[in-house]
Amino acid sequence: MSLAIRVIPCLDVDAGRVVKGVNFRDLLDAGDPVQLAHRYDRAGADELTFLDVTASSGDRETTYEVVARTAGEVFIPLTVGGGVRGVGEVDKLLRCGADKASINTAAVARPDVIDEITRHFGSQVLVLSVDARRTPADGSSRTASGFEVTTHGGRQGTGIDAVEWAREAADRGVGEILLNSIDADGTKAGFDLELIRAVRAVVRVPIIASGGAGEPGHFPPAVAAGADAVLAASMFHFGPDNVLAEVKTALREAGYEVR
């Protein structure tokens, strides 16, 4: 009897539509987040993450609508990230039916926002999203852990040590850490296991590993490195129809519990 490793598909949503495209023959409208949420629920997803990449705040209202429609029809946990600045956005997302909000840039800019949100709603509602990349081994920009926090999808370095940042955020009260490797992201060569190990060594909260998944065999090593959950986007969107089940089979065969 123990907790199952969570497998989490992530959908990028722009003005209420799924972007980056999704390749499912069985959907009438592959751009509709609600239809996709249903499909992933049926396929055995343990949780869903929406990343709101909407640029304009006017279009953000559409995101709230999509969250509300999804939460009204799909009864598994839903995390929404993108554009979360403080207590106000989190409150709105929860009222729409989201269970958790993830925060990234706003927390880097002003770490106190973590304390404010978790004091208000409890730790369990807040996921810290960390976009980490390796710093050059010999340059002056090297951080103590060798990993640096980036913002703007990895395009902008901050000089902040990513492992130290995860530890600080956990101390401040985040309930979970979504650890995304910018180096591994898009490579389909597997998760950055060193990054997972380094953060696992300093935090007690659950870690969601992200970035680099290309095949079911990539998932068990991420769990062995310390991940409690695994998140992927394109592999689930463009893989074979049963790819989620294959990931769970790979985890089960490696001795991990899955739902």
Next chain:
Amino acid sequence: MIAPVISKVPQPTVTVLDYGSGNVRSAVRALERAGAAVLLSSRPEDVLNADGLVVPGVGAFATVMKELKRVDGLRMIGRRVAGGRAVLAICVGLQILFDDGVEHGNREPGMGEWPGTVELLDAPVVPHMGWNTVDVPQGSTLFAGVENERFYFVHSYGVQKWDFDVAQPRMKPPLVTWSEHGSRFIAAVENGPLCATQFHPEKSGDAGARLLRNWVDSLRPRSA
């Protein structure tokens, strides 16, 4: 076109207690799908008159107690239980039914419906977040048909002891369902009109939907 069959079975009414903030939309929608006519309200007539009351609970123990007091929720829950009227408490809703809770070193009194203290889970990774199995006792109504399913938990605190095996007249002895994260903790209690789950049935997919249907069905008047 075939005429729709009008159900003669009355639809049970359920009020989801509206206090504080958090995601209550999922609970309302999930209960509707389980066959109930649902209101989100804290008005005494809605809370006291519904066939069933659901007490959601998200956040800190002390905050939930404070917010419940603000809407006179504790008195209304107590009234219902005393009158044998169904109450289902979820997550921190379960926790505040015990004697007290210790969070960040502060001991906060709870409702004391059951003896026990809510304490930090003793596990390497906390919060306990995700889908876990449960150990269901014989005779459970709530878990009928989903005894072997996983449910979605998200919490850092829990109750690790049950010490209330008291026989009450005209009532089955309390049924306690356990789960484990680091050590064993109470996942659910069925005690006459008062039921509670530490997990979120409204977020537990098909298994949670079945559990809610079991509860809503129990609100229907017994046919003679």
